[in-house]
Amino acid sequence: MDNYGYPEFKRFNDRRNISLAESVPAEIFHMIDSYWYQYPPMEPMWFGIIGFVISVLGVMSLTGNFVVIYVFTSAKTLRTPSNLFVVNLAVSDFCMMFTMFPPVVLNGFYGTWILGPFLCELYGLFGSLFGCVSIWTMTMIALDRYNVIVKGITKAPLNIKGAILRLAFIWTVCGCWAVVPLFGWNRYVPEGNMTACGTDYFAKDWFNRSYILVYSTWAYAIPLTLIIYSYYHILKAVRVHEAAMREQAKKMNVQSLRNEGDKAKSVEIKLAKVALCTIALWFVAWTPYSIINYAGIFNSLSLSPLSTICGSVFAKANSVCNPIVYGLSHPKYKQVLREKMPWLICADPPSTAQDTKTQATTEMTESTA
Numbered sequence: 001m002d003n004y005g006y007p008e009f010k011r012f013n014d015r016r017n018i019s020l021a022e023s024v025p026a027e028i029f030h031m032i033d034s035y036w037y038q039y040p041p042m043e044p045m046w047f048g049i050i051g052f053v054i055s056v057l058g059v060m061s062l063t064g065n066f067v068v069i070y071v072f073t074s075a076k077t078l079r080t081p082s083n084l085f086v087v088n089l090a091v092s093d094f095c096m097m098f099t100m101f102p103p104v105v106l107n108g109f110y111g112t113w114i115l116g117p118f119l120c121e122l123y124g125l126f127g128s129l130f131g132c133v134s135i136w137t138m139t140m141i142a143l144d145r146y147n148v149i150v151k152g153i154t155k156a157p158l159n160i161k162g163a164i165l166r167l168a169f170i171w172t173v174c175g176c177w178a179v180v181p182l183f184g185w186n187r188y189v190p191e192g193n194m195t196a197c198g199t200d201y202f203a204k205d206w207f208n209r210s211y212i213l214v215y216s217t218w219a220y221a222i223p224l225t226l227i228i229y230s231y232y233h234i235l236k237a238v239r240v241h242e243a244a245m246r247e248q249a250k251k252m253n254v255q256s257l258r259n260e261g262d263k264a265k266s267v268e269i270k271l272a273k274v275a276l277c278t279i280a281l282w283f284v285a286w287t288p289y290s291i292i293n294y295a296g297i298f299n300s301l302s303l304s305p306l307s308t309i310c311g312s313v314f315a316k317a318n319s320v321c322n323p324i325v326y327g328l329s330h331p332k333y334k335q336v337l338r339e340k341m342p343w344l345i346c347a348d349p350p351s352t353a354q355d356t357k358t359q360a361t362t363e364m365t366e367s368t369a
Contacts, residue, residue, distance in 0.1 A: 020305055024112050024194050031117060031189045033202040035296075039305055042193045044111065046306060050193070050313060051108040057317050058101030064323030065094035067341065068333075075336040081163040082144050086330075088167050089137045093319035096130040099123070100196075100316050107195035120197040124188025125178045127198060131286070131315070132174035132219045134322075138279045139223040140166055146230035150237045177215055186211035192309030201296030209297045220290055224283065231276055277325055285318035 021036040022029075068090040072078045103123055107113050113120060144158055181187050181199060186208045189200045203209050289311040295301035 020194065024190060025114060025116075028113060028117050028120060028190060031120065031187075032194075033189065033200065035202045035303075036194075036305070041111065042305055047108040047111055047193065047195070050195070050309060051105045054101045054104050054313055054316070057313075057320050058097045058105075061097040061101075061316075061319040061323075062094060064320065065090040065097075067337070068323040069094065071333060071336050071340060074340060075332070077332055078336060081158040081160050082141075082148075084160070084163040084167065085137055085141045085144065088170075089134060089141070089322055092130045092133040092137060093322055096127070096134070096316060096319045099126040099130070104195050104313075108193075112194045113190045113197065120190060121182060121188040124197040124199065125182065127316075128181075128215075129174055129178035132177060133170055134319075135219060135223050135282060135286070136170045136174060137167075138282055139226050140170070142227045142230040142276075142279060146234055150233045174219075177218060181211065192312060193305045196309060196312050198312065199293065201293040203297065212293050212297055216290060216293065220286075227279055281321045281325070282318050285321075286315045289315040 018041070019037045020039040020041050021032045021034070023041045024032055069087055072083055072087045072090070100123070103115060103119070107115065115123075147158065186203060187200050188197050190196070191198045199212060199215075200208060201212055291301075292303060292308055292311045295303055
C-alpha cells in the first residue's frame with residue numbers, strides 16, 4: 001500500500017490533497033464516519049488555540065475541585081449529608097478534566113488522535129460517565145433543597161445513609177449507560193478535529209441512533225424536568241413565605257418578624273440559589289454539545305470540525321465553574337478555606353462578629369438538612 005493508505009505519513013505531506021477523515025492513523029481509520037470526508041484537516045493554529053484553552057481550563061478545574069474536595073472533607077462542620085453531593089460533584093468534575101484535557105492537548109500537538117482505538121473508547125466512556133454523574137448529582141442537590149425548603153418538617157431530613165445510597169445509584173446507572181456503547185449499542189469514535197472521542201452521532205441506522213435519543217432522555221431531559229419542578233416550587237414557597245411575613249408585620253405594626261428560624265431558612269434559600277446557579281451553568285455548557293448530537297443524528301445542521309470540538313471543550317469548561325460558585329457562595333466554605341489554606345484568601349479576614357454569625361446560621365442549616 002502506498003503512502004496515501006497510511007495517514008501517519010500524510011501529516012508530513014501536502015495536507016491540502018487529503019480530507020480530515022484521511023488524516024488519522026491507519027489503526028483508527030475504520031472508526032471515522034464518512035461525514036468527515038468533506039472537510040480538509042484543520043489549520044495548525046486552531047490546534048494550538050484549543051490546546052492552550054483546554055490546558056488553562058484543565059489546570060483551573062483540577063485545582064479548584066481539589067480544594068473543594070479537601071475543604072469539605074477535612075472540616076467536621078461541613079461533613080453533612082447534603083454536602084456529600086457537593087463533594088461528589090467536585091470528584092466527578094475533577095475526574096472529568098483529569099481524563100479529558102491531557103489527551104486533547106497531546107493529540108493536538110500531533111494534529112490527530114494518536115492513542116489508538118481502545119483509548120479512544122475509554123476517553124468517550126469517561127466523558128459520558130463523569131458528565132452524567134455531574135448532572136444527576138446536581139439534580140440530587142436540587143431535590144435536597146426542595147425537600148428542606150418546600151417540605152420542611154413534614155419530610156424526613158436527609159441522612160448520611162440516604163445520601164450514600166443516592167450516590168451509589170447515580171454511579172451505578174450512569175456507569176451502565178457509559179459502558180453500553182462498548183457492547184454494540186452505538187460506539188465511541190473520534191470527532192471534530194480528531195483530537196477527542198465521543199458517541200457516534202452520525203450513525204445511519206436507527207438502532208444506534210436510538211442510544212443517543214434514549215440516553216439524552218436519561219441524562220438531559222429527566223434531570224432538567226426534575227430541576228425545573230424543584231426550583232419552581234422552591235421559588236413559589238419563598239414568595240408565599242415572604243408575602244405572609246410582610247402581611248403579618250403590617251398587622252402587628254412592626255418592621256420585621258424574622259427570628260432565628262427565619263435566618264436559618266434564609267441560609268437554605270441562599271444555598272438553593274447557589275445550586276440553581278451551578279445547574280444553570282451546567283446546562284448552558286452542555287446544551288451546545290447536546291444540539292450537536294441531535295443535529296448529527298437528524299442531519300439538521302452542517303457541523304464543522306471546529307464547531308464540534310469547540311462544543312466538546314465548552315462542555316468540559318463547566319467543571320471549572322462549580323468550585324468557583326461553591327467557593328464564593330457557601331456560608332462556611334470560605335471560613336474553613338481561610339483556616340486550611342490562608343494563602344488562597346486575598347481579602348481581609350472578617351470580623352469576629354461576622355464569623356460568629358456565619359457559624360451560628362450554618363449550624364442551624366446543618367441541623368435542618
